[in-house]
Amino acid sequence: MYNFEFKNPVKIIFGKGQISKLSKAIPSDRKIMLTYGGGSIFKNGVYDQVKKATEGLNIVEFGGIEPNPHYETLMKAVEIIKAEKIDYLLSVGGGSVLDGTKFIAAAVLYEGDDPWDILAKSGKVFVKKALPIGAVLTLPATGSEMNGNSVITRAETQEKLAFGSPAVMPNFSVLDPEVIFSLPDRQLANGIVDAFVHVMEQYLTYPVNSPIQDRFAEGILHTLIEEGPKVLADRTDYDAAANFMWSATMALNGLIGMGVPQDWATHMIGHELTAYHGIDHAQTLAIVLPGMMHVRRKEKQDKILQYGERIWGIKEGSVDERIDQTIQSTIKFFESVGIKTKLPDYSVSEETIGKITKRFETRGSRLGEKQDIGPDLVKEILEDRL
Amino acid sequence: MYNFEFKNPVKIIFGKGQISKLSKAIPSDRKIMLTYGGGSIFKNGVYDQVKKATEGLNIVEFGGIEPNPHYETLMKAVEIIKAEKIDYLLSVGGGSVLDGTKFIAAAVLYEGDDPWDILAKSGKVFVKKALPIGAVLTLPATGSEMNGNSVITRAETQEKLAFGSPAVMPNFSVLDPEVIFSLPDRQLANGIVDAFVHVMEQYLTYPVNSPIQDRFAEGILHTLIEEGPKVLADRTDYDAAANFMWSATMALNGLIGMGVPQDWATHMIGHELTAYHGIDHAQTLAIVLPGMMHVRRKEKQDKILQYGERIWGIKEGSVDERIDQTIQSTIKFFESVGIKTKLPDYSVSEETIGKITKRFETRGSRLGEKQDIGPDLVKEILEDRL
Numbered sequence: 001m002y003n004f005e006f007k008n009p010v011k012i013i014f015g016k017g018q019i020s021k022l023s024k025a026i027p028s029d030r031k032i033m034l035t036y037g038g039g040s041i042f043k044n045g046v047y048d049q050v051k052k053a054t055e056g057l058n059i060v061e062f063g064g065i066e067p068n069p070h071y072e073t074l075m076k077a078v079e080i081i082k083a084e085k086i087d088y089l090l091s092v093g094g095g096s097v098l099d100g101t102k103f104i105a106a107a108v109l110y111e112g113d114d115p116w117d118i119l120a121k122s123g124k125v126f127v128k129k130a131l132p133i134g135a136v137l138t139l140p141a142t143g144s145e146m147n148g149n150s151v152i153t154r155a156e157t158q159e160k161l162a163f164g165s166p167a168v169m170p171n172f173s174v175l176d177p178e179v180i181f182s183l184p185d186r187q188l189a190n191g192i193v194d195a196f197v198h199v200m201e202q203y204l205t206y207p208v209n210s211p212i213q214d215r216f217a218e219g220i221l222h223t224l225i226e227e228g229p230k231v232l233a234d235r236t237d238y239d240a241a242a243n244f245m246w247s248a249t250m251a252l253n254g255l256i257g258m259g260v261p262q263d264w265a266t267h268m269i270g271h272e273l274t275a276y277h278g279i280d281h282a283q284t285l286a287i288v289l290p291g292m293m294h295v296r297r298k299e300k301q302d303k304i305l306q307y308g309e310r311i312w313g314i315k316e317g318s319v320d321e322r323i324d325q326t327i328q329s330t331i332k333f334f335e336s337v338g339i340k341t342k343l344p345d346y347s348v349s350e351e352t353i354g355k356i357t358k359r360f361e362t363r364g365s366r367l368g369e370k371q372d373i374g375p376d377l378v379k380e381i382l383e384d385r386l
Numbered sequence: 387m388y389n390f391e392f393k394n395p396v397k398i399i400f401g402k403g404q405i406s407k408l409s410k411a412i413p414s415d416r417k418i419m420l421t422y423g424g425g426s427i428f429k430n431g432v433y434d435q436v437k438k439a440t441e442g443l444n445i446v447e448f449g450g451i452e453p454n455p456h457y458e459t460l461m462k463a464v465e466i467i468k469a470e471k472i473d474y475l476l477s478v479g480g481g482s483v484l485d486g487t488k489f490i491a492a493a494v495l496y497e498g499d500d501p502w503d504i505l506a507k508s509g510k511v512f513v514k515k516a517l518p519i520g521a522v523l524t525l526p527a528t529g530s531e532m533n534g535n536s537v538i539t540r541a542e543t544q545e546k547l548a549f550g551s552p553a554v555m556p557n558f559s560v561l562d563p564e565v566i567f568s569l570p571d572r573q574l575a576n577g578i579v580d581a582f583v584h585v586m587e588q589y590l591t592y593p594v595n596s597p598i599q600d601r602f603a604e605g606i607l608h609t610l611i612e613e614g615p616k617v618l619a620d621r622t623d624y625d626a627a628a629n630f631m632w633s634a635t636m637a638l639n640g641l642i643g644m645g646v647p648q649d650w651a652t653h654m655i656g657h658e659l660t661a662y663h664g665i666d667h668a669q670t671l672a673i674v675l676p677g678m679m680h681v682r683r684k685e686k687q688d689k690i691l692q693y694g695e696r697i698w699g700i701k702e703g704s705v706d707e708r709i710d711q712t713i714q715s716t717i718k719f720f721e722s723v724g725i726k727t728k729l730p731d732y733s734v735s736e737e738t739i740g741k742i743t744k745r746f747e748t749r750g751s752r753l754g755e756k757q758d759i760g761p762d763l764v765k766e767i768l769e770d771r772l
Binding site for chain 1: 387388389390391392393394395396397398399400401402403404558595596597598601602604605606608609612613625628629632633636641644645
């Protein structure tokens with residue numbers, strides 16, 4: 001196990017009816033911006049619950065934050081916050097609304113010239129302060145409710161970039177599994193695959209003798225495989241919804257990634273597919289991961305075999321046969337929840353592969369747990385998915 | 387899964403050489419009391435590392451905190467702190483030193499008449515503020531490094547009582563697995579069994595459909611069973627030491643207990659064995675748990691069978707046979723690391739059982755995940771261990 005530092009102070013308020021605890025969680029003397037997305041919260045009753053729980057608080061509303069939240073949209077919120085002296089953000093939505101809210105929280109207090117640098121110079125520019133954030137989660141998927149990560153898209157330049165800071169971790173997140181009851185299949189399936197691949201990015205690398213982390217990761221994968229289809233089949237199965245929701249949070253709150261190598265190349269390549277074609281984030285992961293496993297079968301061999309055996313019960317055959325079976329089992333699971341895994345399924349052709357490869361060439365960044373995936377391998381991975 | 391709230395803001399600084407980060411972790415303007423125990427830190431090099439890392443800081447030392455830390459000892463520290471205007475506590479030791487330090491932190495700022503009420507009226511008196519605490523852990527076992535719990539003994543009255551509050555969670559805990567290299571067998575074995583039973587208290591109850599919590603618990607049990615004996619056999623096996631240390635922390639940082647019933651009757655009964663006979667805490671747990679499993683085999687049936695199958699591979703035989711085998715496997719594991727599991731092994735006779743039963747009668751408290759264990763069952767459980 002590697003040395004590590006871990007701190008996650010987010011308060012999780014979990015369970016049915018917990019939205020009613022909002023008034024206790026938010027300081028009463030704050031001026032609050034309530035951020036939300038496309039308006040599903042008006043249909044599923046969450047908005048009404050939030051309004052009831054925050055009666056008497058001083059709230060300004062800001063809606064219309066897109067899936068893959070746009071920098072351009074978020075900067076409008078930043079202006080309003082500065083003009084109206086707002087000092088607390090309440091995100092009511094899924095991972096996109098929360099990621100967008102995190103960027104707003106950081107941009108308002110950013111002291112540099114251009115808030116875009118928070119994203120464009122991420123890793124060099126470090127976000128030290130941000131407005132406090134509370135969250136009501138309406139879609140289990142990204143884990144954003146219990147971490148300091150945010151992914152933002154600039155529509156103008158088709159760029160999708162990430163930043164992270166402890167300063168944008170929510171003060172609290174309310175996780176009421178009943179929000180799942182009204183989710184459409186596509187969003188739910190996306191959530192299952194998103195959480196699944198979050199685990200894989202921290203698990204499917206190379207062994208460093210970390211049995212606790214491995215078993216926690218495998219525990220989340222097993223739970224997603226068991227409970228995900230239950231929720232898809234019966235949206236009102238509260239237990240399944242709760243188990244799925246807690247899985248998605250645990251998948252990316254930092255814990256299973258402590259002391260172990262992490263990959264994230266599947267995410268980085270997937271972001272480009274979203275940037276160029278607007279493909280749902282989880283769909284891009286379902287496309288890229290099998291290619292990653294195929295092309296990196298040597299480098300990831302030990303962990304792919306462990307994953308195949310412990311998750312899918314694959315024990316027979318040569319190493320290559322077992323790896324092939326394991327990739328097929330993974331693909332079968334993604335397809336079983338309704339997420340296609342090939343580029344042509346999304347009308348993406350070789351032309352896009354060229355553009356993405358070129359972008360990685362220009363950036364000069366290398367990906368993966370050993371930082372040894374350059375543009376050539378990105379091309380190979382994507383070509384495997386044609 | 388039940389509704390729950392979870393917040394654990396303790397910063398974990400994990401790995402070899404991490405004690406050197408102390409100076410960054412402690413605010414430089416504080417007057418610090420360094421608390422420690424019987425002096426092992428002078429022999430194993432930890433004291434020297436701490437002194438080097440805290441050079442220039444204003445430190446008063448307070449040693450001699452006992453295993454099962456005594457209220458009487460801790461109140462002496464409280465006096466010194468008040469007299470010398472100390473405003474930060476640095477615990478350098480195992481769970482007893484840290485538990486003692488937590489009580490000190492709470493007692494200094496306690497506004498009631500008698501700080502003993504923090505323990506005697508725990509559940510009614512609530513600790514709202516405490517001095518900040520930093521910790522360097524020298525013995526993996528209690529999980530105290532990542533929670534707000536503390537167990538204190540009053541020597542005068544042979545009482546061992548607990549309290550808990552978020553206010554006494556350490557700001558940070560340094561976990562350097564190399565501290566294990568110099569531990570004697572007995573302390574190490576105690577640590578393994580202590581962590582094991584912490585998991586069991588949150589796992590071996592009744593099912594509430596909580597697959598994530600179950601699998602995390604099982605992951606810790608498996609790791610303790612695998613890595614514990616490795617550390618006992620070769621004290622310099624760093625990987626095994628690290629995995630054991632992280633297991634002990636994860637066993638009692640709250641996570642696996644969220645949304646599920648918890649037992650803790652084994653602890654409550656065990657505390658009385660320590661109070662009357664000074665038996666090591668972990669030893670008392672190894673004595674009581676098999677009796678608890680035997681007497682509560684009906685109430686805990688589903689989880690005992692799950693535990694038996696997933697941890698010990700027990701799948702054959704009638705329900706009672708499988709439960710008996712599972713209890714025997716548990717006993718065998720405790721004995722294999724050198725911890726005896728019967729009362730006569732510790733020269734405890736029926737007379738003590740009478741005294742303990744009487745104490746529970748007087749208190750009128752009922753134990754266990756369903757609060758249905760009264761004095762009669764306590765007697766039955768202990769008689770099973772004669």
